[in-house]
Amino acid sequence: MKLLAVGLIALSTSACSFSFGLSALDDDEPKATGAIAAKAVTPLSADLDNEDWRRAKAALAVALDPQGPGTQVSWDNPDTTRKGTFTPMGAPFVKDDEICRTFSANLSGPSAASLHGMACRPSGGEWAIKEVKPHKGQAKV
Template identity: 45%
Template structure:
């Protein structure tokens, strides 16, 4: 049928536009240009998608200064390796209260009823500057409920954020785990 139509159009002295060689060449160029544009767009989208995979987004809140601890083993307290995670959390809060340069200098106590451990902190000096941080010497008393024996620890701590102090030294030596 296609051939018959060509014959009919040629008989009348006309050639169909679609059969004209110039028209077919122009269509091929147009199809080729479209294919090149589509290929470039696909390459661009693929590069964009793969580039997004290289972006690292922190999972901690912005400005978090306390290092994250992962796993089932808690951080070791620089004061006493026998303190567990909850003991150290409570002790660290009491230390922040006792060492606060704006505070009244009173002793701050802590106790963990689950482990039976307890203790207290008191500032042993006025606040002083060490580099760009505020530091203060302290004295800590650590013990266990029901036991008369208490351990006295002296050291120095520096403030790293509004309510977080890092122990820099204990009994004149470097603190093993900070804090």
């Protein structure tokens, strides 16, 4: 019984302790706060935010899928009114041990653009845009 009482006292007093690392006292670094949407790091357009780019990457993966039909795939973000399409151009090919495919992209909304590029992915990996440039218009005859 004495042992049980000592155990309960130890347990109840240990719950009153508080500890934190010294790094919690370091205020040299600014803290990120707020709900401002961060701009995504994307070669398509500096105007795309993270959600735009997440939706665009999903559409790009479907459009460039070597097992897919090779047709145009659309994406949109109603919150930002940005949208676009990806159309694979030609068959997939291997370059530097990655599966690659060229594509055309059209962005509409505030960041309208017509682009041409190439994306590659390692076996089982995600597509990464390797190059992108403005689409050259057809020469006038």
